[in-house]
Amino acid sequence: xxxxxxxxxxxxxxxxxxxxxxxxxxxxxxxxxxxxxxxxxxxxxxxxxxxxxxxxxxxxxxxxxxxxxxxxxxxxxxxxxxxxxxxxxxxxxxxxxxxxxxxxxxxxxxxxxxxxxxxxxxxxxxxxxxxxxxxxxxxxxxxxxxxxxxxxxxxxxxxxxxxxxxxxxxxxxxxxxxxxxxxxxxxxxxxxxxxxxxxxxxxxxxxxxxxxxxxxxxxxxxxxxxxx
Amino acid sequence: xxxxxxxxxxxxxxxxxxxxxxxxxxxxxxxxxxxxxxxxxxxxxxxxxxxxxxxxxxxxxxxxxxxxxxxxxxxxxxxxxxxxxxxxxxxxxxxxxxxxxxxxxxxxxxxxxxxxxxxxxxxxxxxxxxxxxxxxxxxxxxxxxxxxxxxxxxxxxxxxxxxxxxxxxxxxxxxxxxxxxxxxxxxxxxxxxxxxxxxxxxxxxxxxxxxxxxxxxxxxxxxxxxxxxxxxxxxxxxxxxxxxxxxxxxxxxxxxxxxxxxxxxxxxxxxxxxxxxxxxxxxxxxxxx
Amino acid sequence: xxxxxxxxxxxxxxxxxxxxxxxxxxxxxxxxxxxxxxxxxxxxxxxxxxxxxxxxxxxxxxxxxxxxxxxxxxxxxxxxxxxxxxxxxxxxxxxxxxxxxxxxxxxxxxxxxxxxxxxxxxxxxxxxxxxxxxxxxxxxxxxxxxxxxxxxxxxxxxxxxxxxxxxxxxxxxxxxxxxxxxxxxxxxxxxxxxxxxxxxxxxxxxxxxxxxxxxxxxxxxxxxxxxxxxxxxxxxxxxxxxxxxxxxxxxxxxxxxxxxxxxxxxxxxxxx
Numbered sequence: 080x081x082x083x084x085x086x087x088x089x090x091x092x093x094x095x096x097x098x099x100x101x102x103x104x105x106x107x108x109x110x111x112x113x114x115x116x117x118x119x120x121x122x123x124x125x126x127x128x129x130x131x132x133x134x135x136x137x138x139x140x141x142x143x144x145x146x147x148x149x150x151x152x153x154x155x156x157x158x159x160x161x162x163x164x165x166x167x168x169x170x171x172x173x174x175x176x177x178x179x180x181x182x183x184x185x186x187x188x189x190x191x192x193x194x195x196x197x198x199x200x201x202x203x204x205x206x207x208x209x210x211x212x213x214x215x216x217x218x219x220x221x222x223x224x225x226x227x228x229x230x231x232x233x234x235x236x237x238x239x240x241x242x243x244x245x246x247x248x249x250x251x252x253x254x255x256x257x258x259x260x261x262x263x264x265x266x267x268x269x270x271x272x273x274x275x276x277x278x279x280x281x282x283x284x285x286x287x288x289x290x291x292x293x294x295x296x297x298x299x300x301x302x303x304x305x306x307x
Numbered sequence: 308x309x310x311x312x313x314x315x316x317x318x319x320x321x322x323x324x325x326x327x328x329x330x331x332x333x334x335x336x337x338x339x340x341x342x343x344x345x346x347x348x349x350x351x352x353x354x355x356x357x358x359x360x361x362x363x364x365x366x367x368x369x370x371x372x373x374x375x376x377x378x379x380x381x382x383x384x385x386x387x388x389x390x391x392x393x394x395x396x397x398x399x400x401x402x403x404x405x406x407x408x409x410x411x412x413x414x415x416x417x418x419x420x421x422x423x424x425x426x427x428x429x430x431x432x433x434x435x436x437x438x439x440x441x442x443x444x445x446x447x448x449x450x451x452x453x454x455x456x457x458x459x460x461x462x463x464x465x466x467x468x469x470x471x472x473x474x475x476x477x478x479x480x481x482x483x484x485x486x487x488x489x490x491x492x493x494x495x496x497x498x499x500x501x502x503x504x505x506x507x508x509x510x511x512x513x514x515x516x517x518x519x520x521x522x523x524x525x526x527x528x529x530x531x532x533x534x535x536x537x538x539x540x541x542x543x544x545x546x547x548x549x550x551x552x553x554x555x556x557x558x559x560x561x562x563x564x565x566x567x568x569x570x571x572x573x574x575x576x577x578x579x580x581x582x583x584x585x586x587x588x589x590x591x592x593x594x595x596x
Numbered sequence: 597x598x599x600x601x602x603x604x605x606x607x608x609x610x611x612x613x614x615x616x617x618x619x620x621x622x623x624x625x626x627x628x629x630x631x632x633x634x635x636x637x638x639x640x641x642x643x644x645x646x647x648x649x650x651x652x653x654x655x656x657x658x659x660x661x662x663x664x665x666x667x668x669x670x671x672x673x674x675x676x677x678x679x680x681x682x683x684x685x686x687x688x689x690x691x692x693x694x695x696x697x698x699x700x701x702x703x704x705x706x707x708x709x710x711x712x713x714x715x716x717x718x719x720x721x722x723x724x725x726x727x728x729x730x731x732x733x734x735x736x737x738x739x740x741x742x743x744x745x746x747x748x749x750x751x752x753x754x755x756x757x758x759x760x761x762x763x764x765x766x767x768x769x770x771x772x773x774x775x776x777x778x779x780x781x782x783x784x785x786x787x788x789x790x791x792x793x794x795x796x797x798x799x800x801x802x803x804x805x806x807x808x809x810x811x812x813x814x815x816x817x818x819x820x821x822x823x824x825x826x827x828x829x830x831x832x833x834x835x836x837x838x839x840x841x842x843x844x845x846x847x848x849x850x851x852x853x854x855x856x857x858x859x860x861x862x863x864x865x866x867x868x
Contacts, residue, residue: 198706198707199702199703200706200707200709200717202667202699202701202707203701203764205667206698207694207721207724207725208690208724208725209721209724210687210691217720218709221709221711222710222711303711304710304751305710305753345786345788346756346786346789489652489813490813490854491857492652492653493859494857494867516786516787517859519860519861520859522861522862522863523863542863546861546862546863546864557787560788560791562790562814562816562819562820564843564855564860567819567820570791570820571790571795573788573792574788574791
C-alpha cells in the first residue's frame with residue numbers, strides 16, 4: 080500500500096490496485112443504481128400517490144392501506160430478505176430499492192395531490208368538461224412536479240447509499256468489480272496504515288449524494304415558472 | 308400631542324422599488340384613523356412598519372415612527388420590541404391563519420401576558436375570561452378550552468379582538484379585520500371594535516379599502532396611492548367634499564344601494580394619469596435630493 | 597308537453613335538495629353523515645335574465661351555484677337546463693352540454709392553474725370541446741375583457757387580482773356559453789377593481805346576450821347589476837322578486853338584516 084505517487088493519484092490499496100481507478104469503476108455501479116432505481120421508484124410511487132390523492136374513493140383506500148402495510152416491514156430486513164431470494168446482482172439491488180422506497184414517494188405526492196385537488200382551477204377544469212384522468216395529468220401533475228423532482232434526486236442519493244451499505248456487507252454485486260462500499264469495507268482494516276483506501280471512497284460517496292440533492296434544488300427552481 | 312406620529316416614512320423593497328413614499332400621519336390618543344387605498348397602495352405596510360413586523364425583503368430608508376414620543380426606528384431591536392409589545396397590538400385580517408391550530412384558545416391569549424409581560428397565570432386567565440365576555444362570547448370557559456378549528460370565523464375574530472385588547476395597549480393596528488367576514492358578521496365585529504376602542508380609550512389605525520366602513524368607524528383618514536398619502540383629512544370633510552380627484556374617484560367607485568345609478572364607476576384614466584404623475588414627480592424629487 | 601317549463605326558461609329548478617357529507621363528523625369506520633344544505637328550492641331563470649343570488653355564509657348560495665353547473669349532484673328534485681333534465685345526467689352525457697353553462701370563481705389565486713400560461717388557460721376548454729382556430733379565439737377573448745393580447749404569454753402570478761379575474765371571465769366567455777355563474781367574483785377585490793370587473797360583466801351580458809346568475813353577499817352590487825334577486829337563508833329561498841321591489845319593500849326579516857348590515861359611505865347616517 081502506497082500513498083499518493085505519480086500515476087496513482089489517490090494511492091494504492093493492499094493488493095496494489097489504484098484507488099482512483101477503482102473509485103471510477105465503482106462509480107458505474109453507484110450511478111447505474113441511482114439513476115435506474117431512482118427513476119423506477121419515482122414512477123411507481125408518484126403514479127400511485129397521484130392516483131390516491133386525486134381520485135380518492137376506493138382507489139385511495141386500497142393504495143393507502145397498501146402503503147400502511149408496506150411501511151410496517153422493517154426496510155433493512157426486507158432488503159436483505161429480497162436479495163437472499165433474488166440472488167446478488169445489480170438488478171436485485173434496484174428491485175429491492177424500488178420495492179421498499181416507493182412508499183416514500185406515494186405518501187408525499189398523495190398529500191400534495193389532495194391539496195391541489197381542492198383548488199378552484201380543478202373545479203374549473205371539470206366545468207369545462209375535462210375528465211378525471213385528463214385533469215389529473217394536465218392540471219395536477221404540473222403543480223406536483225417540483226416536489227417529484229426534489230424527491231427523485233433525494234431518492235437517487237439514497238439509492239447510492241443503500242448500494243454502498245449493501246456492498247459494505249458484501250450483499251451487492253457478486254463479481255470482483257469494485258464498489259465504493261466494498262472499498263470502504265476493505266479500507267477499514269488498514270485505516271491506520273493507509274487511510275486513503277477508506278477515506279477517498281467515503282468522500283466520493285458523500286460528494287455524490289450532495290450533488291444529487293443540489294441538482295434537485297436547481298432543477299426545481301429552474302423549471303418552475305412560479306419561482307422564476 | 309399625538310400618541311402615534313409617523314413622519315416622512317419611506318420604505319422600499321431591498322434594492323428595489325419604493326413601497327412607501329414619505330408617509331406622514333398623526334393619531335391622537337383614543338382616536339381612530341382610517342388608512343384607505345387600493346390593493347398594493349401600501350396601507351398594510353404602514354401598520355406593519357409601526358408594529359415592527361415588516362417582511363425581511365423590505366427596508367426602511369428614511370423617516371421616524373414616534374410612539375408616545377419615542378422614535379421606534381432609532382431604538383435597539385430588543386428595546387423596540389419591548390415597547391411595541393407593551394403598548395401596541397394587532398387585529399389581523401385572516402382569523403384562520405392568525406391562530407395556531409395546535410393550541411387551545413386560552414393559552415394563545417394568556418401566554419403573551421404571562422411569559423412576556425410577567426403577569427401571574429391566575430391574573431391572565433381572569434383577564435382572558437373577562438375579555439371574552441366583553442366581546443360577547445356566550446360561554447367563555449368553553450371557548451378558552453376549544454381549539455381554533457372548533458369555532459366559526461366570526462368567533463375567531465372575536466377571540467383575536469379580545470386578545471388584542473388583553474394587555475391594555477394604547478394603540479391597535481386593525482388590518483382589514485372584516486374583509487374575510489360575512490356582511491352581517493362584519494357589522495357585529497365593527498360595532499364591537501368601535502365599542503371596545505371607545506371604552507378602553509385605545510388609539511386605532513384602521514386599514515381598509517371599504518369607504519363605507521371608514522365612514523362608520525373612523526374620525527380621520529389618509530388616502531394612499533402607490534405608497535404616497537394623497538389626502539389626509541377628517542371623515543366629515545372627506546365625505547362632504549373630497550379634495551383630491553383620486554379620493555373622489557374612490558367614492559364614485561363605492562357601490563351605494565340607496566342610489567343604484569351611483570357607485571361602481573371605475574377610476575377614470577385621467578385621474579389615474581394625474582395621480583401617477585404626482586408619484587413620478589415625487590420620485591424625481593427624491594432622486595435629485 | 598303540458599305543465600312543463602316554458603321554452604323561454606333557460607333553467608327550471610324544481611324542489612331542489614342537496615346534501616353533502618360532513619367530513620368533520622366522520623366516524624373511523626363507515627361513511628360520514630350527510631348534512632342537508634339545500635331544502636327544496638324552486639325557481640326559474642329566463643333566457644337573458646341577470647339574477648342575483650344573495651345570502652350569508654351557511655345560506656347555501658355557493659352550493660346552489662355549483663348544483664346549477666353540475667359540479668355537485670342534487671340529492672332530490674330536478675334541474676332542467678333548456679328543457680333537458682341534467683339532475684342526474686352521467687358525465688359522458690353532460691360533457692357536450694357543459695359548453696353551454698360556465699362558471700367564474702371567487703378566488704383569482706386558486707382559480708387559475710399557476711403553472712399554465714394565460715393563453716393555455718383560456719384555450720384548454722376550447723380544445724376540449726373541439727373548437728378551431730384557438731389562437732384567434734384566445735386573442736378575441738382577451739380583447740373582450742380588455743386585456744392586452746400579450747398577456748397570453750404570461751403566468752397568473754404576473755397579473756394583479758383584477759386582471760386574474762378578467763382572465764377567469766375570458767375563459768368562461770371563450771366557449772360562447774348561454775349561461776354564466778359568477779360566484780362572488782368581486783369579493784376579494786378592492787373598490788376600483790370591483791367596479792372595473794362589474795362594468796365589464798354588465799357590458800358582456802349586453803353584447804353577448806348571456807344569461808347570468810350572480811352570487812354575492814353584497815346587496816349594493818346586486819342592486820346595480822341584477823334585475824331579479826333571490827335571497828337564500830339556511831338553504832331556503834326567502835325572497836324571489838324583481839330587485840327594485842325587493843329594495844323598496846323588503847319582506848323577509850333576513851333581507852332587512854342584510855340591508856341594515858351594509859355600511860353606506862355616509863358618516864351622517866347612523867348605523868343602527
